[in-house]
Amino acid sequence: MKIKRIRNLLISGGLLLTSCGESPASFSLFIYNSEDTFINELKDVILDDTGDDYNIDIQYAEQSQKTQMKQITSALEDDHQKLLLVNMVDRLSASAIIEKSSVNNANVIFFNREPLTDDMDNQLNAFYVGSDNSYEGELQAKLAEDIFGSPDSLNSKYDKNGDGKIQAIILKGELGHQDAEQRSTKVISKLADDGYSVDLLNTYICNWSRTEAYNMFEDEYANFKDDVEIIFSNNDDMACGAMDYLIEKDVFKYNVDVSEQSVQLLGVDATDVGCKAIRDGYMYGTVLNDAEKQASAIMDAVKYFGSGIDMNENSDYDIVKGNFVYIKGSSITYDNLPSEYRSN
Amino acid sequence: MNKNNINHPNGLRTRLMRVYSIVTILFIVAMYVASYMIFKTNIVSNNETVMEETTTQLSNIYNTYFEGVVNVSSNIETKLEEEDTYDEEGLASYFELVQSMKSEIEDISLYSVSGSLVVSSSNDQSEEDESGETWFLEAANNPLINVFSSIENENGSYLFTLSKYVNYGEHSYGILKFTLNFTKAIATLSDIDLGESGHVVIYDKNYDTVYQSDVLTEGETDLFQEVVFGTENISLNGHDYFLSINTIDNTTWRLAVISNIDFIANTTSMLLLVDLVISVVFYIATIASIRTVSNQVTEPIYKLRLAMEEISQKGYIDAKEVKVQGTYEVEDLARNYNEMIMRISTLMNQVVVEQNLKRESELSVLQNQINPHFLYNTLDSIIYEINKNENETAQNMIIALSKLFRISLSKGKSTISIRDEVEHVRNYLLIQKMRYREKFNFEIKVSEDIMDYKVTKLILQPIAENAIVHGIKNNPDGGRIEIDGSLKDGFIVFMVKDDGFGILENKIQQIYDSFHNAVETDGVGVNNVFQRIRLYYGDKADIKIESELDCGTKVFIYIPVEKVQKDEN
Numbered sequence: 051m052k053i054k055r056i057r058n059l060l061i062s063g064g065l066l067l068t069s070c071g072e073s074p075a076s077f078s079l080f081i082y083n084s085e086d087t088f089i090n091e092l093k094d095v096i097l098d099d100t101g102d103d104y105n106i107d108i109q110y111a112e113q114s115q116k117t118q119m120k121q122i123t124s125a126l127e128d129d130h131q132k133l134l135l136v137n138m139v140d141r142l143s144a145s146a147i148i149e150k151s152s153v154n155n156a157n158v159i160f161f162n163r164e165p166l167t168d169d170m171d172n173q174l175n176a177f178y179v180g181s182d183n184s185y186e187g188e189l190q191a192k193l194a195e196d197i198f199g200s201p202d203s204l205n206s207k208y209d210k211n212g213d214g215k216i217q218a219i220i221l222k223g224e225l226g227h228q229d230a231e232q233r234s235t236k237v238i239s240k241l242a243d244d245g246y247s248v249d250l251l252n253t254y255i256c257n258w259s260r261t262e263a264y265n266m267f268e269d270e271y272a273n274f275k276d277d278v279e280i281i282f283s284n285n286d287d288m289a290c291g292a293m294d295y296l297i298e299k300d301v302f303k304y305n306v307d308v309s310e311q312s313v314q315l316l317g318v319d320a321t322d323v324g325c326k327a328i329r330d331g332y333m334y335g336t337v338l339n340d341a342e343k344q345a346s347a348i349m350d351a352v353k354y355f356g357s358g359i360d361m362n363e364n365s366d367y368d369i370v371k372g373n374f375v376y377i378k379g380s381s382i383t384y385d386n387l388p389s390e391y392r393s394n
Numbered sequence: 395m396n397k398n399n400i401n402h403p404n405g406l407r408t409r410l411m412r413v414y415s416i417v418t419i420l421f422i423v424a425m426y427v428a429s430y431m432i433f434k435t436n437i438v439s440n441n442e443t444v445m446e447e448t449t450t451q452l453s454n455i456y457n458t459y460f461e462g463v464v465n466v467s468s469n470i471e472t473k474l475e476e477e478d479t480y481d482e483e484g485l486a487s488y489f490e491l492v493q494s495m496k497s498e499i500e501d502i503s504l505y506s507v508s509g510s511l512v513v514s515s516s517n518d519q520s521e522e523d524e525s526g527e528t529w530f531l532e533a534a535n536n537p538l539i540n541v542f543s544s545i546e547n548e549n550g551s552y553l554f555t556l557s558k559y560v561n562y563g564e565h566s567y568g569i570l571k572f573t574l575n576f577t578k579a580i581a582t583l584s585d586i587d588l589g590e591s592g593h594v595v596i597y598d599k600n601y602d603t604v605y606q607s608d609v610l611t612e613g614e615t616d617l618f619q620e621v622v623f624g625t626e627n628i629s630l631n632g633h634d635y636f637l638s639i640n641t642i643d644n645t646t647w648r649l650a651v652i653s654n655i656d657f658i659a660n661t662t663s664m665l666l667l668v669d670l671v672i673s674v675v676f677y678i679a680t681i682a683s684i685r686t687v688s689n690q691v692t693e694p695i696y697k698l699r700l701a702m703e704e705i706s707q708k709g710y711i712d713a714k715e716v717k718v719q720g721t722y723e724v725e726d727l728a729r730n731y732n733e734m735i736m737r738i739s740t741l742m743n744q745v746v747v748e749q750n751l752k753r754e755s756e757l758s759v760l761q762n763q764i765n766p767h768f769l770y771n772t773l774d775s776i777i778y779e780i781n782k783n784e785n786e787t788a789q790n791m792i793i794a795l796s797k798l799f800r801i802s803l804s805k806g807k808s809t810i811s812i813r814d815e816v817e818h819v820r821n822y823l824l825i826q827k828m829r830y831r832e833k834f835n836f837e838i839k840v841s842e843d844i845m846d847y848k849v850t851k852l853i854l855q856p857i858a859e860n861a862i863v864h865g866i867k868n869n870p871d872g873g874r875i876e877i878d879g880s881l882k883d884g885f886i887v888f889m890v891k892d893d894g895f896g897i898l899e900n901k902i903q904q905i906y907d908s909f910h911n912a913v914e915t916d917g918v919g920v921n922n923v924f925q926r927i928r929l930y931y932g933d934k935a936d937i938k939i940e941s942e943l944d945c946g947t948k949v950f951i952y953i954p955v956e957k958v959q960k961d962e963n
Contacts, residue, residue: 116450119641142539142643145599166536166539228538
């Protein structure tokens, strides 16, 4: 174990020396799934930011870590890529990816899917950029507090059964995914900390997918339809899956203010579909998972590995634990929707 | 002359062998390289495909296994989270139910954060404080992940634990622990053929072995660290292996599949050996067949050459046929050679025979020239005339005789001009006419344009002599002899005509027969003339006899004019 660490340090150290001053003309971008809306937005921003400065090779793993491992192996061994941007399928594979990159004198920037702290510890060739999930959970909780009002006397319009508790369900992205776990945990604990009593009816795992969320509602809605007062979704896609079902069943009314909907819906990410759902009066709010800021931090890391430019200059984020960057989001409701959603 | 000529460095055989050796060797080398490369590439890529399928299959089995286990864990975790309160009885029966549905689960237990057992699906779990155990600590320190222990072999069963930090009841936290049986997943290994000493290793991210199907070879872990994940062809202890490493989903473990691919090297060297044997056989066969074929050409040629050398030493006369066997061309050449040699030999013999005949006939002509019988008859006649004081006649006879002999001898030449030939027969007839007392007349009409041709001498005199002896001498009424000569249809034609008794048909036939067989007849003179004109002028030269009884006889001599030389003067 110790020998291994030292070896990695030596390899990474040597790597930094050689890579200083020589900017990689290309890097590979590995994405866990081509259908994830937020990841696609993030990818587009990264592509915009890099412009013509880099050749970027994009590979989609379609939910298979094994496929991604093959793609990484090929990029390192056949294409001799020196910089990998990896959005993992299974976060536990980070240690292998870091090690493989070390052996091939390459650097790796993980994004969106967070490696274990233990795996990143002291790894000079690895970096992580992601959202601050706990903070996002807190923001989602605050949106709920805006809806329900004071914890002592909940708004009776939304506390439908008048029991003074918030009946909630959570649409969870993935079991074991740090974003999902932290968002889900934090939204409940923040509400509890602020004095609200929350009755979590159930947590449903829908794998970040609009379709899966819709299917889940088809199967399970009957079990909670009389009780549920608010739906916390880990992302906008799943929130939209729920919305699709509720519109179909006429639970969501068309063309009314969101305050008139009998069930309140909250998302995370502020993707295009999420913002439209807010605009159309179906979703109360979402939390901006700031793709722009994340992409800019990723590009800082790319430049750092390319030419050794210090990441802490001119940045509005902090580097924690040596190689982790968490980008804080902000909450979005109808009142502060981005301008492009306001015109009509 | 020595046999080594066949192996001369510029000889056909040597050249063929040289050229074909080079071509054959180039061909063999090209074949060798091409087949080796194609074979090697194919077998390696085929093998890689097969191996990747095998490892994919294996890692899918393990991925599915762990996914199943993790799903169960997640479901229980979700269930625990959902329940506001828990009752130990209900939870125990729920654990038992789950355990009974999943055969790989040996036990499900829930421990409190302090390490004491809360509930278990079986009764034999320790009641002691477990908070110091590795599985407990790791799960407590990594609340979001499933912690797997390494796999222990207990009484033939491969067991390991999965532990997970969970929330149960309201605000209660603890560790959920599964004891899992890996034996079945390992059993699937035996279905997969990894070759001699091929094996499977599962290890964690610190390269500590979790499970190994066989004892690890020294240096193997170093290879794992070099490859990390992916595939590689490696050598260990003199064996070739295909190494494939994958991570196992939902765990921090990695699966290394090491399959023996010695067969690639073995088949490759087998191919090379087979190639080599085929090449050598092919080469030997090529050289041997070239040798045979070239021998079929060179040996007959060599034989012909020896035969020619023999001829140059011994001459054509005794030339023998050369018997050869070889290619069609050489056999044809030998056949033509033999025909040519035989023809030359025949011609040579013919020439010799003809020369002999000519000499013989010339000798007999010479004998005729100085026929003593004719000479003393004539001299008797001259004496007789002188006694009768017929001096003028005697004088004429002597002059004629003198001319006759001068032309006969003609300085030993065998050919004379027709003018001289005609003069010769005229003098002969003059002498005879005087001897036979004007008993016959003669007339010679030879066309002037043939006078200068040169013919073998004394061809008319024997015919004229026959005409006198057989046509005139015993005829009391005397007779007349006519000699004609002219050019007709490419032949010089002489005709000697008498008006004697004529010759019987069968007698003529006898004369003709005597021309071709050496049968002695009366017509010795005619036969001699015939033989000589044949010798000198070939088969076209001929003598014809026409006779009518009591009217006379005509003898024709035909000489092809193209064979006759003309006197330059």
